Amino acid sequence: MSPLEDxxxxxxxxxxxxxxxxxxxxxxxxxxLQAELGYISEDTIRLLASALNLxxxxxHGVVSFYHxxxxxxxxLPVIKLCRAEACxxxxxxxxxxxxxxxxxxxxxxxxxxxxxxxxxxxxxxVGDQLHARLDxxxxxxxxxxxx
Amino acid sequence: MTAQSATxxxxxxxxxxxxxxxxxxxxxxxxxxxxxxxxxxxxxWFEPLVEIDGIGYGNATSADVAAILAGTAPDxxxxxxxxxxxxxxxxxxxxxxxxxxxxxxxxxxxxxxxGLSQARAIxxxxxxxxxxxxxxxxxxxxxxxxxxxxxxxANAPADRKYIVCNADEGDSGTFADRMVMEGDPYMxxxxxxxxxxxxxxxxxxxxxxxxxxxxxxxxxxxxxxxAHIIAPFEVEITVGAGAYVCGExxxxxxxxxxxxxxxxxxxxxxxxxxxFGQPTVINNVLSLAAVPWILQHGGEAYAAYGMGxxxxxxxxQLAGNIKHGGLYETAFGVTLGELVxxxxxxxxxxxxxxxxxxGGPLGAYIPVDQFxxxxxxxxxxxxxxxxxxxxxxxxxxxxxxxxxxxxxxxFCAAESCGKCTPCRLGSVRGVEVMDEIIAGHxxxxxxxxxxxxxxxxxxxxxxxxxxxTPYPVMSALTHFREDFVGEHAMEPAE
Numbered sequence: 001m002s003p004l005e006d007x008x009x010x011x012x013x014x015x016x017x018x019x020x021x022x023x024x025x026x027x028x029x030x031x032x033l034q035a036e037l038g039y040i041s042e043d044t045i046r047l048l049a050s051a052l053n054l055x056x057x058x059x060h061g062v063v064s065f066y067h068x069x070x071x072x073x074x075x076l077p078v079i080k081l082c083r084a085e086a087c088x089x090x091x092x093x094x095x096x097x098x099x100x101x102x103x104x105x106x107x108x109x110x111x112x113x114x115x116x117x118x119x120x121x122x123x124x125x126v127g128d129q130l131h132a133r134l135d136x137x138x139x140x141x142x143x144x145x146x147x
Numbered sequence: 148m149t150a151q152s153a154t155x156x157x158x159x160x161x162x163x164x165x166x167x168x169x170x171x172x173x174x175x176x177x178x179x180x181x182x183x184x185x186x187x188x189x190x191x192w193f194e195p196l197v198e199i200d201g202i203g204y205g206n207a208t209s210a211d212v213a214a215i216l217a218g219t220a221p222d223x224x225x226x227x228x229x230x231x232x233x234x235x236x237x238x239x240x241x242x243x244x245x246x247x248x249x250x251x252x253x254x255x256x257x258x259x260x261x262g263l264s265q266a267r268a269i270x271x272x273x274x275x276x277x278x279x280x281x282x283x284x285x286x287x288x289x290x291x292x293x294x295x296x297x298x299x300x301a302n303a304p305a306d307r308k309y310i311v312c313n314a315d316e317g318d319s320g321t322f323a324d325r326m327v328m329e330g331d332p333y334m335x336x337x338x339x340x341x342x343x344x345x346x347x348x349x350x351x352x353x354x355x356x357x358x359x360x361x362x363x364x365x366x367x368x369x370x371x372x373x374a375h376i377i378a379p380f381e382v383e384i385t386v387g388a389g390a391y392v393c394g395e396x397x398x399x400x401x402x403x404x405x406x407x408x409x410x411x412x413x414x415x416x417x418x419x420x421x422x423f424g425q426p427t428v429i430n431n432v433l434s435l436a437a438v439p440w441i442l443q444h445g446g447e448a449y450a451a452y453g454m455g456x457x458x459x460x461x462x463x464q465l466a467g468n469i470k471h472g473g474l475y476e477t478a479f480g481v482t483l484g485e486l487v488x489x490x491x492x493x494x495x496x497x498x499x500x501x502x503x504x505x506g507g508p509l510g511a512y513i514p515v516d517q518f519x520x521x522x523x524x525x526x527x528x529x530x531x532x533x534x535x536x537x538x539x540x541x542x543x544x545x546x547x548x549x550x551x552x553x554x555x556x557x558f559c560a561a562e563s564c565g566k567c568t569p570c571r572l573g574s575v576r577g578v579e580v581m582d583e584i585i586a587g588h589x590x591x592x593x594x595x596x597x598x599x600x601x602x603x604x605x606x607x608x609x610x611x612x613x614x615x616t617p618y619p620v621m622s623a624l625t626h627f628r629e630d631f632v633g634e635h636a637m638e639p640a641e
Contacts, residue, residue: 021423026405027388031357065407065564066388068357080358084319085504088554089467089542090495113391113508113558115358116322117162118540119191119465119472128360130165 007036008047022052026062030069038073077107077146080125081139086118095122095139102140106147153180153216156198159248160187160329161361162322167208168195174209178216186330188244189474190231192495193223198244201225231490236452237476238440238460239433242331249368254333260376262439266341274345275301278438280446282458287313287394287431288506288535288611290457290524293438296428299418300346303426310342310351310380311403311422311429314366315387315394317356318507320466320538324432326474328355328362331436332369338435340377341442342428351382352422354399357389391562395610396429398564409564410610431536433462454480457523467504467540468494484518487541498543502551502627506535508558509615511622512548531625533618548627552597553581555619559612570613573604577620590632597624 001009011032015025029048034040040063049056063069081099083092096109103109117123120132124139126146131138155175157168172182175197190196193205197215203226204215214220226232226244237243246253254260266274279294300308312335316324327335339351353370355363363386370382390408393399397411400422421427437459441449450458457479463486465472470492487493487503494500502512511532513520520530527534542551556577563570577600583593601617608614624631 021404023405024403024423027402028385031386031388061407062405065409066390068388082319084558085508085551085554086320086467086538086540088551089540089546112358112389113562114317114319114321115161116316116325117165118320118322118467118538119469120162120166120194121467123165125358130161130361132162132165 039070080110080112082115082123083111084113087121090121092122099139102143155180156183156185158187159184163194166194174212191473239436240476262442263337265442266344271345277446281441281449286433300426300428305426307425308348309422309427310339310348312353314355314432317391317394320540321536323462327436332365335436338438340380341438343380353384356387392564409566452478461537464538465491468543469541470495480521483520494543496543501544502542504540506533510535511618514626548623548630552620552623559616567609569604569607
């Protein structure tokens with residue numbers, strides 16, 4: 001078995017659900033694979049489909065549906081900046097251009113809709129780290145620390 | 148009091164963490180204090196909030212540690228006496244700020260598992276009766292009576308039934324589900340166990356959005372720690388993957404089955420054919436979290452709170468540009484004006500309030516002249532608005548409502564599952580038309596188009612995403628027409 005095959009087999013085994021349909025664990029499996037490999041490749045999709053008795057199209061359909069799953073590695077660290085209503089009400093839009101300039105070539109600013117900190121925005125997340133009450137200088141610091 | 152003897156309580160809720168609570172806790176430990184990590188009181192404007200012997204110190208930083216321990220720092224008084232807390236009627240959030248979220252000891256000592264014991268003692272049928280008598284309605288937004296839903300599942304013959312907790316709290320302006328999961332995870336699991344007992348389910352899933360890493364970690368730890376208490380019922384924590392539409396119940400079920408999170412046509416109802424085709428109770432976090440209190444104190448005691456057909460309490464979330472933002476649980480019937488002005492203190496920016504969006508991205512924008520509206524499902528519906536998940540997002544007078552209407556459509560386009568045409572195409576077309584309006588091109592003609600499109604989306608979409616996006620769009624247009632016609636207006640508004 002190839003190293004990739006080993007990883008896929010091990011992660012599928014981790015999510016064995018006994019009598020329930022095996023495909024029910026597809027999202028948890030994809031999360032673990034992405035955590036392990038950084039992204040979901042064509043080869044990974046092929047192996048998953050064959051192991052779970054699904055078509056490649058079905059697995060590809062799931063991977064492409066959800067914003068979280070990516071089919072390419074991130075080249076730069078990702079900063080998820082919330083631009084939903086509550087953060088807009090607290091002025092996030094005025095920070096976006098500056099953040100993008102500060103991040104140029106060092107990090108990727110991604111838009112997310114809501115981190116659940118709606119009383120203390122503008123908010124952002126880097127990995128599992130949350131940041132609240134952002135202003136231009138705090139955002140810049142954050143970008144510097146992430147890059 | 149010496150520094151060594153002080154027990155310092157600091158929340159480990161995500162709001163506190165995002166504002167440096169971990170660094171602060173480490174600084175207190177370094178100074179010789181014992182630190183207890185507790186749930187959040189919900190006074191978010193004070194976070195990180197430090198509590199010593201009941202006295203609160205707001206917005207504390209590492210630089211304040213010495214002064215706080217010496218008793219010389221300015222305090223906010225006794226936290227439980229603070230008007231923001233003292234005025235609330237906290238049933239679901241009774242433990243907020245008071246217990247360590249993952250401590251089984253704290254949970255038990257504060258009445259935990261009493262509801263489940265009671266349910267087991269009185270049996271499934273009487274448990275159902277208590278939930279029906281409580282008048283509890285689905286807190287996710289639809290407001291369907293929880294007890295009736297459970298009864299349908301209880302009466303459905305099947306070998307296997309499921310309890311699914313919808314913790315895909317994607318609405319901007321809402322965070323009560325997150326606070327329950329991070330602050331009182333056993334209460335939610337107890338609610339699920341009671342539901343399982345009432346309907347005869349053996350397995351439960353909590354579907355949590357991936358943007359909530361702390362809630363996921365707490366729920367996983369809690370499910371493991373209390374497995375022996377809820378057995379033979381089992382709870383599994385699963386994580387979404389960044390799709391807002393999975394907060395819609397049938398889309399969530401597809402996602403739990405490992406499929407694209409596309410909406411299913413109803414009927415069949417999930418209560419009869421839900422997860423893997425089996426009868427399934429699918430409830431929001433706040434609905435399930437209300438259940439332990441109802442069983443412990445009785446359905447009638449819960450129904451004694453509230454107004455009209457909206458019984459009990461609602462954990463309201465004060466968000467956006469508001470001075471005193473946070474979690475405010477109170478009986479139905481409180482008015483929007485009380486919430487925003489008296490309790491919330493108006494805007495954080497100090498400018499006048501212009502609009503309030505209630506119920507998340509699919510909720511209506513409400514102008515100040517409707518602040519007399521009481522928090523009640525029927526009163527809101529009569530005003531073409533929604534309570535939804537009870538998020539209240541405040542905007543000051545710098546907001547451009549035409550842009551907010553455009554954003555509602557842009558959000559719908561980004562999050563549409565693609566299954567039905569009114570939502571998939573209507574949202575994209577809506578953004579294009581709004582761009583024309585904002586640019587001042589044929590405003591009258593394009594406004595007629597937007598109204599027509601809203602009608603089509605409202606009545607032709609399969610689920611609430613396409614069906615309710617017209618609420619923010621049309622309410623913005625109805626109440627803030629000047630932002631749409633603006634200086635570009637070629638003719639007076641009708």
